[in-house]
Amino acid sequence: MAIETVKASIFKYLSHLHDADYMAKIATSMPVLEFENIISLLLQSVDDETVGLTTLFITDLVMAGSHHPQCEEFRKQYPNSLIVKTLEQMVFSTNHYICTRAVYTLGKTCSYSSVDAINQAFVKLRDIAPLALPRLIGEMGWLGADNFWELLDSMISSPVYMTRWAVLDILHEFNGDEPKEENGLYQRKYRCIEQLRQDSNKYVRLEAEYEYQLLKFRSQSYELPKAIRRRMRKELIRQYKPTHSFAEISSRFKRHLSDNELKEYSVSELEEFIDAIFA
Template sequence: MSEDIEQRILRYLDDGFEDTDYIAESVNSQPFSNLAESICKLLKSSNEDTFSMTGLFLRDAILYGNRNEACHQFIAAYPESVIVKALEELVFSDNYVIQSETIYTLGKTCSYSSKTVLSQAFDRFRDTHPLLLTRLLAEMGWLGVENLEHYIEQMANSSSYLTRWAAVQLIQLNDDDKLPNWAEELRRDEYELIRVEAEYECQRILKRFQTPILSKIEQRQLAKAIKKIEPKISFFGTCLKFSNHLANNGLRQYTVADFEAYVDNS
């Protein structure tokens, strides 16, 4: 029976993608404790495709399952289940691909009890895992971690330029009509790539608040001016290229020194 549910989860994308009846039939195919055990087995698989498909199924079971009453019992049991505990352990996996998708899954399944674990992950990885930071902070924000600005400030004040560069990606989270102090500091950073991208992101934020009081002509002029300072090298783009470099070499771990060397040689 466990093999049946495992196969249903692994075939989800092909046989039942976003089909709430398929999801409901799957989560009700056996007692929750047995189902949770099967899901944990899949999550802990060394096969990345197996892990990825299981994460997709879980996210959709929570997101789309709300539309189907037959899924509500699973949704109610999920937050305090061993499934969430297994995911929390995988936040500290030695495979950065699994770490990133785990954090995404915890966020998108509204695992509010995991906020403490994600905060602990930030403390551990702030200066050692720049590939993970933007997603980590985004999901911490999604789950409503208190004083998110405090975590971003720590990134912006880090001694690691890669961590500071990652903080630039978070400028767009600002909702105030005034730039936070840490964003202003990034505009003056000693590292040119950070300064250039921070200036661009700050101008995009300022444009958001200026647009309502500008004429159509002024709006177009401002948009063109900002477009001219768009950086040719961004942290996001660099992360994608470095991730591809790691994948092409069969690597799932890296050091800050590895990342820095890649940037220097690019």
């Protein structure tokens, strides 16, 4: 069967990473539409390994299309392909791995037309899958979504504290080149962090205070000598860095899911896990 042949070739791709000739041989072994259909079926597999390897192959194949003539047809067809439509559907999944792999692939392959679908997935997942939100927001930012700050405002207004906490993880990744107080990015970050400093949840407040102090430090010390900046930053970290951050809690919980072969979780299960850590 063609699907088994393609699947076997994709599973062998780890031994041929970034080998454009190898990818081209697979992609041109049948008509493009037939190949797209098979890839779409593999993406819908219940096996996470199959999904992971298929998304890796797709990403590299699209990128190879820019410099390998035999991959070019696939790259040209890709933006409007069944593969993209399947990935967009996968973003709505409450399976954390499936959702985040799909949105990461859409981002890496510069699927600009997928922003609307990811936006819709955000609405669905905001209060039921908070661990996926940094990836969703990050890829939407990369793809040029024009409502980035509105999405963060929506998260800050969420009744789920992990959703609000996720905002700090997202903001941590956005550092402007000019950390001056009159800088637009600074002002937007400051507004969000200031709200979270008043949050009803103490874990959120602690990390918000740390991010606030970092933001002020960057704006007030960027002209100081490096040695003084290092000393001041070290003291700031010692004084304000919380024992647990959203990123650290998220990593531990995802490891918990993996260790126990769990594909989905509820917010209550996540909160119970966190309470046990802080107990």
